Amino acid sequence: xxxxxxxxxxxxxxxxxxxCCLPSLVxxxxxxxxxxxxxxxxxxxDPSTLEVDVQQPWHVVPGKVPTRQKLVTINVGEFWPGQNxxxxxRLVVPATxxxxxxxxxxxxxxxxxxxxxxxxxxxxxxxxxxxxxxCTVVQELSQMGQAKLAQQxxxxxxxxxxxxxxxxYWAWPASLMRAITLAHSESxxxxxxxxxxxxxxxxxxxxxxxIISDDRMTAVMGSVSPIWDSPLRLCDxxxxxxxxxxxxxxxxxxxxxxxxxxxxxxxxxxxxxxxxLESFAEAISDQVFISRNWSSLQKRGVDxxxxxxxxxxxxxxxxxxxKHHSQIPVYLKANTGHGKKRPHPTAxxxxxxxxxxxLNHFVEGVEPLLEPPSVEYQRDKExxxxxxxxxxxxxxxTGRIWWIFDRGSDGSPRYLSDLIPDQQSIEMDxxxxxxxxxxxxxxxxxxxxxDFFSNHRKTxxxxxxxxxxxxxxxxxxxxxx
Numbered sequence: 001x002x003x004x005x006x007x008x009x010x011x012x013x014x015x016x017x018x019x020c021c022l023p024s025l026v027x028x029x030x031x032x033x034x035x036x037x038x039x040x041x042x043x044x045x046d047p048s049t050l051e052v053d054v055q056q057p058w059h060v061v062p063g064k065v066p067t068r069q070k071l072v073t074i075n076v077g078e079f080w081p082g083q084n085x086x087x088x089x090r091l092v093v094p095a096t097x098x099x100x101x102x103x104x105x106x107x108x109x110x111x112x113x114x115x116x117x118x119x120x121x122x123x124x125x126x127x128x129x130x131x132x133x134x135c136t137v138v139q140e141l142s143q144m145g146q147a148k149l150a151q152q153x154x155x156x157x158x159x160x161x162x163x164x165x166x167x168x169y170w171a172w173p174a175s176l177m178r179a180i181t182l183a184h185s186e187s188x189x190x191x192x193x194x195x196x197x198x199x200x201x202x203x204x205x206x207x208x209x210x211i212i213s214d215d216r217m218t219a220v221m222g223s224v225s226p227i228w229d230s231p232l233r234l235c236d237x238x239x240x241x242x243x244x245x246x247x248x249x250x251x252x253x254x255x256x257x258x259x260x261x262x263x264x265x266x267x268x269x270x271x272x273x274x275x276x277l278e279s280f281a282e283a284i285s286d287q288v289f290i291s292r293n294w295s296s297l298q299k300r301g302v303d304x305x306x307x308x309x310x311x312x313x314x315x316x317x318x319x320x321x322x323k324h325h326s327q328i329p330v331y332l333k334a335n336t337g338h339g340k341k342r343p344h345p346t347a348x349x350x351x352x353x354x355x356x357x358x359l360n361h362f363v364e365g366v367e368p369l370l371e372p373p374s375v376e377y378q379r380d381k382e383x384x385x386x387x388x389x390x391x392x393x394x395x396x397x398t399g400r401i402w403w404i405f406d407r408g409s410d411g412s413p414r415y416l417s418d419l420i421p422d423q424q425s426i427e428m429d430x431x432x433x434x435x436x437x438x439x440x441x442x443x444x445x446x447x448x449x450x451d452f453f454s455n456h457r458k459t460x461x462x463x464x465x466x467x468x469x470x471x472x473x474x475x476x477x478x479x480x481x
Contacts, residue, residue: 310332383441
């Protein structure tokens with residue numbers, strides 16, 4: 001029998017074309033819908049796909065606080081089809097009991113993870129209270145011997161603006177989440193409990209992003225890392241234009257970045273437009289910024305604390321954040337940030353926020369740190385009166401204020417270089433009648449604006465010791481003329 005050719009009249013051909021293409025169109029639509037969520041949490045939580053490769057089986061490690069430890073590598077998932085991503089993970093639990101919950105960190109080097117972990121004083125206190133340690137690697141791929149993968153990832157992202165192609169949006173947060181899946185699969189050594197994360201820079205940013213998607217995570221303390229969705233981070237063209245009018249075009253690799261290094265100009269050079277950048281930022285930011293998820297995280301009972309640094313090129317938008325997100329707890333150590341070697345001479349030297357934050361999160365009976373206070377100010381011709389108020393009974397013991405005139409705008413090179421002068425700090429007085437901390441800032445005659453913040457101490461007693469902790473008032477910018 002001879003094969004009969006189909007009728008390719010216009011109507012029949014269109015129906016045939018639609019019929020043949022329908023499966024791919026449906027698949028494409030389904031893929032497009034799925035791209036709204038960066039992480040497939042069902043897959044993230046599936047231990048059967050971890051592909052665990054045991055490097056060191058469970059073994060006892062003697063020490064001041066004896067532990068049991070295990071080192072493995074796990075499959076995080078596919079960067080893109082055919083390109084797997086794996087990371088090492090070290091598990092540490094008390095020597096004679098299961099860990100109930102754990103402290104998760106990514107700021108570890110591959111070479112050091114291969115050696116048994118000698119717990120720090122803070123980690124010893126956690127282990128003594130039955131809290132485990134889970135240690136993995138959140139580092140630049142080139143530092144992990146994967147420079148080629150790093151180049152491929154960046155090249156793909158600049159062309160696609162698909163966050164799954166970029167290590168900071170997908171690979172790093174997914175690594176932390178998969179490490180939790182691994183720990184929970186070790187049911188002879190871990191009981192499901194709280195999961196707190198801490199770290200600085202990429203290891204402050206990555207937990208902040210991961211906790212939004214993974215409800216197994218219960219606390220984050222991040223330093224020198226992004227917190228809020230300021231206009232510069234959202235690639236707002238007007239904000240960028242205004243900044244460039246103030247300081248010209250600048251080439252700092254981080255200033256103005258959405259969630260890390262600034263990729264804007266490289267993406268434009270790869271054929272993308274400002275509209276593309278704004279669309280990308282708006283589409284992904286709900287899965288990135290703590291500020292956009294504050295209410296839902298509070299409903300989950302999540303504990304949060306941030307140390308952005310006052311002069312940090314990653315946390316470059318303090319004035320905007322202080323104005324729009326004063327409820328987010330921050331501690332500002334004066335004149336600190338990436339690359340800043342000399343803090344302000346009056347900056348605190350006895351702060352123990354991280355230890356107390358973690359102990360309070362995990363251990364019953366440990367007092368909490370302070371909560372953010374409210375700020376008021378009144379201006380007259382030559383001075384600015386500042387009042388900082390905590391709820392009565394909060395337990396704050398001291399108050400000190402710092403200020404700076406005409407500091408460079410958020411995201412500008414001068415934002416980093418204009419340090420708080422040594423003499424522009426003073427102890428505040430406590431007004432018993434008003435129940436607030438007060439001081440007067442003398443104004444410079446020709447100043448156009450002044451920025452200020454205050455720090456307040458609360459001492460927490462635990463384990464026979466007194467641990468000073470500090471919290472800041474919201475960073476405040478006042479226009480003077």
